[in-house]
Amino acid sequence: MSEHAPLIIETPATYIRRIRLNRPKQMNAYTTQMCDAMCDELDAYLKDDDLRVLIVTGEGRGFCAGGDVSNADTDRAHLMSQQLSHAREMRDGMHKVIQTLHHLDKPIIAAINGPAVAGGLALALACDFRIAAASAKLGDTSGRFALLPDEGGGWLFPRAMGLDKALQMTLLAETYSADEAMTLGLVTQVVEDDTLEATALELATRLAAQSPLAVRLAKSMMRNGLDLTLEQSQREAALAVMIANPSDDVAEGVKAFFEKRAPVFSGK
Structure with a gap:
């Protein structure tokens, strides 16, 4: 793939x-072109049954520095003259990326190799697991530019770290070390820089060995359950069981248990 392509796609x-x-x-500050490419790749990941786990990471020293502000004057002139088209760009750009990641029923791992700030932090939080290199910095720097956590941070940040901590981070434009970010609930695991890719791939391999049907249903149940009552969640679970229990994977799991071997799940 060209070095100028906004994404590098690999099958490790x-x-x-x-x-x-x-x-x-x-x-790795995002652009409209990068967002379009991300949406295409996420759609391809969702539709390909041979793909069970996705890792999102950054090339070079950064994970994602949020939106690209290098053309701030041009962008501001565009915004002031065409507010509605700017809103559409956000809706069809990073907003769509964050929403797609959040609602995907397949597992997603963010391997945070460097700074993940502002929209980059929202991108990481829209994934299911966040493994950070020890040298990574995370936070919301949007306030340094008088900007807002508009990619989804206003929804994601308080849910990850609590309202008071999210307000402190955003209103004071704070960033944190990887260890501090884990304490705050922004990161799942912190590892040495040189083991980040191997650790993310190990987790991905473990997830890929599970029943893809059960993984997708369980993830959907938990994601949806955050906005449901207990009774509503249980009703959804009962419907999911009607799909999962008759599957070949359940039969394989039971058979493997009695044969004292690791199951080999097909997703059927």
């Missing part, structure tokens, strides 16, 4: 897809 192991944001000189 069976069932596993990896997306690298590819604007290393800009710390």
